Amino acid sequence: MGDNTAGYLFLLPWFTGLSLFMAGPTLVSLYLSFTDYNLLDTPNWIATQNYIKLITQDRRYHTALRVTLTYVMVAAPVNLAFALGLAMLLNAKIAGLSFYRAVYYIPSLLGGSVAVSILWRQIFGLGGIVSQILALFGIEGASWVSTPSHALWTLIILHVWQFGSPMVIFLAGLKQVPAELYEASSIDGAGPWRQFWVITLPMLTPVIFFNLVLQIINSFQAFTPAFIVSGGTGGPLDSTLFYTLYVYMQGFGNFRMGYASAMGWILLVIIGVVTGLAFLSSRYWVHYDDAK
Amino acid sequence: MTPSSISEMTRELRRRRVRQWRGVLLHAVLLGGAFCMIYPLLWMIGSSFKPDSEIFTQLNPIPKSLDSINYARGWVLGTGVSFTTFYINSMIVCAGAIIGNLISCSFAAYAFARINFRFRRIWFAVMLGTMMLPFHVTIVPQYIIFHTLNWTNTFLPLIVPKFFAVDAFFIFLMVQFIRGIPVELEEAAMIDGCGRFGMFTRIILPLIKPALVTTTIFTFIWTWNDFFSQLLYLNTQDKYTISLGLRQFLDSSGVSSWGPMFAMTTLSLVPVVVVFIFFQKRLVDGIATTGLKG
Numbered sequence: 144m145g146d147n148t149a150g151y152l153f154l155l156p157w158f159t160g161l162s163l164f165m166a167g168p169t170l171v172s173l174y175l176s177f178t179d180y181n182l183l184d185t186p187n188w189i190a191t192q193n194y195i196k197l198i199t200q201d202r203r204y205h206t207a208l209r210v211t212l213t214y215v216m217v218a219a220p221v222n223l224a225f226a227l228g229l230a231m232l233l234n235a236k237i238a239g240l241s242f243y244r245a246v247y248y249i250p251s252l253l254g255g256s257v258a259v260s261i262l263w264r265q266i267f268g269l270g271g272i273v274s275q276i277l278a279l280f281g282i283e284g285a286s287w288v289s290t291p292s293h294a295l296w297t298l299i300i301l302h303v304w305q306f307g308s309p310m311v312i313f314l315a316g317l318k319q320v321p322a323e324l325y326e327a328s329s330i331d332g333a334g335p336w337r338q339f340w341v342i343t344l345p346m347l348t349p350v351i352f353f354n355l356v357l358q359i360i361n362s363f364q365a366f367t368p369a370f371i372v373s374g375g376t377g378g379p380l381d382s383t384l385f386y387t388l389y390v391y392m393q394g395f396g397n398f399r400m401g402y403a404s405a406m407g408w409i410l411l412v413i414i415g416v417v418t419g420l421a422f423l424s425s426r427y428w429v430h431y432d433d434a435k
Numbered sequence: 436m437t438p439s440s441i442s443e444m445t446r447e448l449r450r451r452r453v454r455q456w457r458g459v460l461l462h463a464v465l466l467g468g469a470f471c472m473i474y475p476l477l478w479m480i481g482s483s484f485k486p487d488s489e490i491f492t493q494l495n496p497i498p499k500s501l502d503s504i505n506y507a508r509g510w511v512l513g514t515g516v517s518f519t520t521f522y523i524n525s526m527i528v529c530a531g532a533i534i535g536n537l538i539s540c541s542f543a544a545y546a547f548a549r550i551n552f553r554f555r556r557i558w559f560a561v562m563l564g565t566m567m568l569p570f571h572v573t574i575v576p577q578y579i580i581f582h583t584l585n586w587t588n589t590f591l592p593l594i595v596p597k598f599f600a601v602d603a604f605f606i607f608l609m610v611q612f613i614r615g616i617p618v619e620l621e622e623a624a625m626i627d628g629c630g631r632f633g634m635f636t637r638i639i640l641p642l643i644k645p646a647l648v649t650t651t652i653f654t655f656i657w658t659w660n661d662f663f664s665q666l667l668y669l670n671t672q673d674k675y676t677i678s679l680g681l682r683q684f685l686d687s688s689g690v691s692s693w694g695p696m697f698a699m700t701t702l703s704l705v706p707v708v709v710v711f712i713f714f715q716k717r718l719v720d721g722i723a724t725t726g727l728k729g
Contacts, residue, residue: 249472411571
């Protein structure tokens with residue numbers, strides 16, 4: 144058996160999956176995005192009407208975009224800042240490392256579940272932990288999840304709370320930084336603060352970049368927290384109307400599948416552009432060790 | 436002892452004391468942070484043993500008395516369907532997804548890592564690219580496929596795709612692992628007349644066991660926590676998984692069901708925590724090498 148036959152035979156399941164569940168659907172949804180389709184009747188070609196409507200008319204869609212972009216732009220960097228900070232503290236060869244790592248990592252493990260989203264709704268709800276603590280300081284407690292100006296922030300906090308997995312990646316990255324660099328700079332009289340800026344941060348930029356791309360892609364697709372915390376409505380007043388939630392409502396609540404497909408494709412382009420920009424900018428700030 | 440060595444000693448002692456204090460401070464910060472991180476979960480566990488009147492008036496997670504009545508009350512829903520059904524359903528979906536991922540991803544990984552077929556680099560790049568594909572863009576056509584097949588309200592849409600290596604993360608994880616295995620083993624086997632398939636099953640599979648374990652754990656956790664696709668495809672209570680079962684507490688928001696709700700959310704997290712405790716090292720290594728999201 145030649146290498147070509149063997150290779151393609153072993154890849155047969157993957158090729159099938161690629162065409163049936165990934166590449167195929169991506170193309171079909173591009174077609175559907177130009178149609179009016181409700182799952183029962185045949186798709187009706189309406190050219191670019193879905194896109195025009197989304198871009199120029201649909202106010203709720205604009206809200207969904209704004210909410211999601213705010214979420215991604217705030218939650219992802221803050222999450223990474225916490226992850227890096229904690230990784231730096233834990234990297235100092237302290238006692239009990241595995242205990243701390245486990246405790247800080249657990250929220251990442253459980254955070255995506257419905258259970259934690261339900262918990263979050265109660266923590267920030269009426270009489271929850273947050274309003275009880277604020278009451279101790281004499282601040283009259285309100286339900287944060289049902290206040291339009293605060294609801295999104297509870298979800299951002301939920302995302303930031305899950306900094307454990309990027310932290311573990313940072314920890315692995317920190318181990319790769321050669322110890323000689325620190326020794327050499329110590330001899331040159333560099334303190335820990337200067338070492339962080341001159342050695343650690345530049346050496347870590349590939350890991351930061353990797354984490355950033357992962358965070359962007361993941362947080363664009365967040366669904367469970369918004370659905371559960373808002374009770375499936377994206378409320379109050381659409382303040383937690385995540386992109387995914389709106390796709391779900393239009394596609395599977397109203398069965399406007401063409402419209403939902405158009406939304407999906409716009410998101411694909413947005414994610415493509417954002418990660419593309421990240422890749423382009425990486426040339427200027429990500430340091431790759433050429434010597435190796 | 437000369438005066439200079441004495442001053443040297445006191446300086447050393449002072450330095451040591453500073454270092455000690457810094458250590459204490461560091462641990463204080465880390466412990467405080469750890470408490471904040473874990474407090475919401477402690478509050479949930481505590482609330483699951485409290486009567487409703489105590490839940491929203493007490494910050495202390497430790498209940499006044501250990502009462503498991505909430506667990507008994509939460510287990511069976513108003514409609515008569517119980518969490519026994521939801522647990523069994525979640526287990527079925529998880530088992531199917533795990534088996535599917537193990538088989539299909541290891542096949543694909545072996546081809547990418549070891550076989551020199553045409554256009555390998557291109558297909559490998561395509562595989563990596565699929566990791567970035569947002570599910571919004573595939574979900575509608577996928578739903579149409581399963582709807583046409585009459586597979587909605589069955590577990591098949593949640594399991595069958597896994598048999599076609601749709602989780603590229605795991606292919607990547609295994610490729611990395613296989614590349615670390617010396618080729619000499621396979622060359623020796625080839626001389627002994629072992630074919631491609633034999634090499635894969637007899638040499639590679641046993642050697643990539645750690646990667647297979649990591650795949651199993653992550654597939655379990657992701658499938659257990661999954662909500663979107665289960666919400667999409669399962670619509671009667673007898674087919675509900677844990678995620679969908681828990682959601683019932685929000686729909687029938689009878690104000691009196693807080694305790695049982697906390698009891699069931701707590702219980703639903705137990706399997707994931709148990710897996711974490713037993714496989715902590717594999718999990719951490721898995722994230723560190725591939726950047727899997729936990």
